[in-house]
Amino acid sequence: MTSEGSGSDSGSGAGAGSGAATARVDTWIWSVRLTKTRSQAASACRAGHVRVNGDRVKPAYTLKPGDEVRLRHAGRERVVVVSRIVRKRVGPPVAVECYVDNSPPPPPREMAVPVALRDRGTGRPTKRDRRELDRLHAQTQGPAPQA
Numbered sequence: 001m002t003s004e005g006s007g008s009d010s011g012s013g014a015g016a017g018s019g020a021a022t023a024r025v026d027t028w029i030w031s032v033r034l035t036k037t038r039s040q041a042a043s044a045c046r047a048g049h050v051r052v053n054g055d056r057v058k059p060a061y062t063l064k065p066g067d068e069v070r071l072r073h074a075g076r077e078r079v080v081v082v083s084r085i086v087r088k089r090v091g092p093p094v095a096v097e098c099y100v101d102n103s104p105p106p107p108p109r110e111m112a113v114p115v116a117l118r119d120r121g122t123g124r125p126t127k128r129d130r131r132e133l134d135r136l137h138a139q140t141q142g143p144a145p146q147a
Contacts, residue, residue, distance in 0.1 A: 024059060031090060031095070033095045050072075063082055063085065077103065079101075081100040086098055
């Protein structure tokens, strides 16, 4: 029995030695500032918004240099290749050295959906305001079905 115990000790020692080149995916995403908080990174993993080498991963997935990480966050797809493993949050200049960004460019601002804004404190919309809002909404959604 003692030989089994020492075998597991040597296994954990090997894991700790090789741990310098690996990290949890949620910790790494947070460390290189792709998300604001680690809990956001873990939530993204649990929701299936994080893929490593094409596979959905859990927050505790072990990340290695050379892995491709795809993250859907804040309405944008980020595609990065891990070049360096960090476990602690680092500053922005160091963070950009830890990955190669292959993300598509963000959509231009003209492509953003127009939002109906009303002045603060104007109260409830009038019948005329409501019709204008409905007209604007119909333009963004396309033709409405006739009843």
